[in-house]
Amino acid sequence: KNEVEQSPQNLTAQEGEFITINCSYSVGISALHWLQQHPGGGIVSLFMLSSGKKKHGRLIATINIQEKHSSLHITASHPRDSAVYICAAKIPPTSGSRLTFGEGTQLTVNP
Amino acid sequence: NAGVTQTPKFRVLKTGQSMTLLCAQDMNHEYMYWYRQDPGMGLRLIHYSVGEGTTAKGEVPDGYNVSRLKKQNFLLGLESAAPSQTSVYFCASSYSAAPGYTFGSGTRLTVV
Numbered sequence A: 001k002n003e004v005e006q007s008p009q010n011l012t013a014q015e016g017e018f019i020t021i022n023c024s025y026s027v028g029i030s031a032l033h034w035l036q037q038h039p040g041g042g043i044v045s046l047f048m049l050s051s052g053k054k055k056h057g058r059l060i061a062t063i064n065i066q067e068k069h070s071s072l073h074i075t076a077s078h079p080r081d082s083a084v085y086i087c088a089a090k091i092p093p094t095s096g097s098r099l100t101f102g103e104g105t106q107l108t109v110n111p
Numbered sequence B: 001n002a003g004v005t006q007t008p009k010f011r012v013l014k015t016g017q018s019m020t021l022l023c024a025q026d027m028n029h030e031y032m033y034w035y036r037q038d039p040g041m042g043l044r045l046i047h048y049s050v051g052e053g054t055t056a057k058g059e060v061p062d063g064y065n066v067s068r069l070k071k072q073n074f075l076l077g078l079e080s081a082a083p084s085q086t087s088v089y090f091c092a093s094s095y096s097a098a099p100g101y102t103f104g105s106g107t108r109l110t111v112v
Helices: none
Strands: A004-007 A010-014 A019-025 A031-037 A043-049 A052-056 A059-064 A069-074 A083-090 A105-110 B004-007 B010-013 B019-025 B031-037 B044-051 B054-057 B064-067 B073-078 B087-094 B101-103 B107-111
Touching: A004 A083, A010 A019, A019 A031, A019 A083, A019 A105, A031 A069, A031 B101, A043 A052, A043 A059, A043 A069, A043 B101, A069 A083, B004 B087, B019 B031, B019 B087, B019 B107, B031 B073, B044 B064, B044 B073, B073 B087
Parallel strands: A010 A105, B010 B107
Antiparallel strands: A004 A019, A019 A069, A031 A043, A031 A083, A052 A059, A059 A069, A083 A105, B004 B019, B019 B073, B031 B044, B031 B087, B044 B054, B064 B073, B087 B101, B087 B107
């Protein structure tokens, strides 16, 4: 069983919908990252969280340390949001800031 | 542009051939990483480095070697390629104290 799990694996939405992607982890972590991977493969870091909530534009990330759960929300979704979203956790003891990755959520937003 | 540059972007190898993937970063990051990405699996760490002249094994190091002779460069070598090494390889770098990660654009390797 992977220490970091995401759900759903695939998500299809209509433009304008509110989207939630979930990430749960089974061990204590020191930080959690949300990443975006577009078709063509490049990976971009969206957020790094150790507590609470962060917002950037239409993207919101939250984390609940006690429940070992994080969510990524996209408000007013748009077709350009179509991508794979990946959560990754820094699980101590971890030298070198290594991350353990979830399998990713493939999001498709239709016009 | 500042960032992480991987070369080559695509490569096809025959079983048993060798090759080196180059990762270069110009952000003065201390830490560098090589990951592989396979369908249905999350990115998995192959090797990493916490500074010039140092390397360490990750989750899936077998069949790979690395070197970090200069702070800005992290090389991943395949001495004798196998079809199981067909994958997309990503390099990444980060500061030691700050949390942000920067990824390269990936190298798609096919071993036939």
